Amino acid sequence: MSGELDLIERLRALPLHEGARNLDDDAAVLEIGGETLVLTHDMLVEGVHTARGQDAADVAWKLVATNLSDLAAKGARPVGVLVGFTRGKDEARFVAGLEAALRHYGVPLLGGDTVSGGPPRSHGLTAIGRASHVPVPSRGGARPGDAVWVTGTLGAALAGFEALTAGDRDGARAYLRPQALIEEGLALAPVATAMMDVSDSLLLDAWRMARASGANLVLESAAVPIALPEARRDEALRWGDDYQLLFALPAGLAPPVRATRIGTVESPDSRGDGGSDGDSDGGGALILDGRPIASPDGLGYSH
Amino acid sequence: MSGELDLIERLRALPLHEGARNLDDDAAVLEIGGETLVLTHDMLVEGVHTARGQDAADVAWKLVATNLSDLAAKGARPVGVLVGFTRGKDEARFVAGLEAALRHYGVPLLGGDTVSGGPPRSHGLTAIGRASHVPVPSRGGARPGDAVWVTGTLGAALAGFEALTAGDRDGARAYLRPQALIEEGLALAPVATAMMDVSDSLLLDAWRMARASGANLVLESAAVPIALPEARRDEALRWGDDYQLLFALPAGLAPPVRATRIGTVESPDSRGDGGSDGDSDGGGALILDGRPIASPDGLGYSH
Structure with missing residues (x-):
């Protein structure tokens, strides 16, 4: 966080x-x-x-x-x-x-x-x-042409939180006992151009990766694997605590771990400037379902 | 702490x-x-x-x-x-x-x-x-025959705390802006048999060094340099936050930094067993002005 x-x-x-x-x-x-x-x-x-x-x-x-x-x-x-x-x-x-x-x-x-x-x-x-690999992967290395991937499913921690609130401790495991994906990270380090864990929300962390990389992350929300009913897809993408790995790979490269392709990286000048706000560092926006996200406000949990 | x-x-x-x-x-x-x-x-x-x-x-x-x-x-x-x-x-x-x-x-x-x-x-x-030196000095290495030393003066932080309470910020410097004795520690590491910083109080930390070393630390309170009036010597020895270095040196060795000799290390069986309490680990007591200290209670600030 x-x-x-x-x-x-x-x-x-x-x-x-x-x-x-x-x-x-x-x-x-x-x-x-x-x-x-x-x-x-x-x-x-x-x-x-x-x-x-x-x-x-x-x-x-x-x-x-x-x-x-x-x-x-x-x-x-x-x-x-x-x-x-x-x-x-x-x-x-x-x-x-x-x-x-x-x-x-x-x-x-x-x-x-x-x-x-x-x-x-x-x-x-x-x-x-x-x-295990130098240079150490950072959130700032995504390059135009890369594919964007995520491990696991999003929203499992939210479902777990709700189960906990309802008194169902067994159903709350994803929230109470999150897993650090050490082996996945080790496998990805030599091939990922950018990597970060999704601690605050997929959208907020993708926004951060885009900003740090100075490139657009172009995501299709329908492609994101979620652990909640379809009607709650938006919540799954905005809730944190899932600790999945969000990463970019060169086009055509298959990830060495189970993961889902959720988008692509594009040049920051390939679409308008909707992503620029006060602290722009030379471009890099999150484009969700074709719409540039101008601000990280409301994308997830900031604490 | x-x-x-x-x-x-x-x-x-x-x-x-x-x-x-x-x-x-x-x-x-x-x-x-x-x-x-x-x-x-x-x-x-x-x-x-x-x-x-x-x-x-x-x-x-x-x-x-x-x-x-x-x-x-x-x-x-x-x-x-x-x-x-x-x-x-x-x-x-x-x-x-x-x-x-x-x-x-x-x-x-x-x-x-x-x-x-x-x-x-x-x-x-x-x-x-x-x-800078291996083995790294620990609190547990004091050996019978060693001399016990301390840098600086004790009670300066207490005097500073009292100045702060009285609204005298300038006089509170020793309390507000303690110094880490990095250079002194580097100079002492190759020669000290045991070393620790005095964070909680000279007496409490000396008690800990004695316990960890399995040897008696025999201290003369009158030998300890203090930053308070003589009438408050006991407080100076029981107040923490001074961050001076307490260390043991082989007999006859002069310390490479400014310090005061305040006692000696003796074999744990050289005087009664007044220092043993429930968690004794084979001896090692603090002997203050000839009296074994049976318990760390009241020796200083535990938090």
């Missing part, structure tokens, strides 16, 4: 080490000792990123999965995590969920900090990964 | 990667690409770790300095940080303080996350450093 762009931009303007490249909001790349490390840090705030009253074990799982998903999108293999944990009555559940997630992914806990505070309580996690 | 030991122990029992050694609460060590990285993550919670109404620029500075202090105690040179920041009205001040601290230490911001939430707001920071 990411904050608003103006603050990120201000933070990014801070002095950057020569050996460090801040690719985008999702992860940082650090070359050290002949290895390329990928580092990511995400926070979860009670009641903001999690449902109130949610089992702390699920909160811990999600904290691990969302950070590892950022590594997956960079084709990085996790080497460890550090956790920042705010203590509370349910901390045994948090530790159980943390352990379950780390065992699931085979990732060690390297260290961290525990504090008192809240409500609301906040938890943070830093994940460190080893890049 | 650290949470209570039981939780840390439970977290530590989680699966650990072969290449990773979780030295103690302060920092983790990760060998990668022929380099030894030191990683640390600390959180600050509004009103818990910072005074209410404190300038967000000072909060950001402290967040950087406390994490870099953990690297200093490991003799590591910082290579970058990731920040987890909860947004608010004063965020421009936070960014200004973050920038000032990172410029001061010449450390790049690699990335991070910004979220909404609170009050209270929480911020986290992960610092990554490159070890």
Whole structure:
């Protein structure tokens, strides 16, 4: 997840080490000792990123999965995590969920900090990964002519959230226990021209990929595989938390993982300028069903 | 800063990667690409770790300095940080303080996350450093016969806190803008048998060093250099936030940095067993002015 762009931009303007490249909001790349490390840090705030009253074990799982998903999108293999944990009555559940997630992914806990505070309580996690392919895939590499693909189905987390609200914990699994697509990311890293995980919504993240790439992402909403009834297709495309991988591949290349082609990349000057708004960086718009999307407002969840 | 030991122990029992050694609460060590990285993550919670109404620029500075202090105690040179920041009205001040601290230490911001939430707001920071000496100094290496030393003076942060409370911002500098002793840590790493930063209080941290080392730390309180009137010596030894380096050196060795000798390390069976309590790990007590300290309760600030 990411904050608003103006603050990120201000933070990014801070002095950057020569050996460090801040690719985008999702992860940082650090070359050290002949290895390329990928580092990511995400926070979860009670009641903001999690449902109130949610089992702390699920909160811990999600904290691990969302950070590892950022590594997956960079084709990085996790080497460890550090956790920042705010203590509370349910901390045994948090530790159980943390352990379950780390065992699931085979990732060690390297260290961290525990504090008192809240409500609301906040938890943070830093994940460190080893890049499997250099250059590390970024959201900014999509080129005109590429095809746009997405793994899995969209809207599964929304369906899960609704199941949870209705008291159906089993049906809520996609929301409560998201999966980081580590193996898929490793397979895609050598061939994808651009890649990111869909954390905030397919449309919002596609918009970001278009902007970062300076190219139009031309998507057909009907082509997107969804986990909701057809009547709710629009919601499926605007809800986040699915952690699927959105990626671009050179035309004609078949992806090495199960995925669905949902559009193409076009030159930014191939269609009007409907996509330009105040912070345009030389073009790159989301074109949905033939209509340029002028603003990211309403495309998904920004937090 | 650290949470209570039981939780840390439970977290530590989680699966650990072969290449990773979780030295103690302060920092983790990760060998990668022929380099030894030191990683640390600390959180600050509004009103818990910072005074209410404190300038967000000072909060950001402290967040950087406390994490870099953990690297200093490991003799590591910082290579970058990731920040987890909860947004608010004063965020421009936070960014200004973050920038000032990172410029001061010449450390790049690699990335991070910004979220909404609170009050209270929480911020986290992960610092990554490159070890200058292997084995990396830990709190657990003090050996009988060593001398115990500390840099600087204790109680300066307490005096600063009191100045702040009295509205004297200039006099509060030691509290508001603590310094991470990076150069001192680099100089000490090759010679210190044990080292840690004094974040919670000299006595509490000395107690921890004794426990981790399985040796008695025999301190003379009168020898400790303090920044408060003599009548308040005891407070100076029990207040935290000074971020001085506490270290052990082989007998007869002069430290390569300005420091004061405050005691010696003795074998744990050289004096009774007054230091043993429930979680004894084979001895190691703090002996203050000839009296064994049986429990860490009241020695300093635990949070």
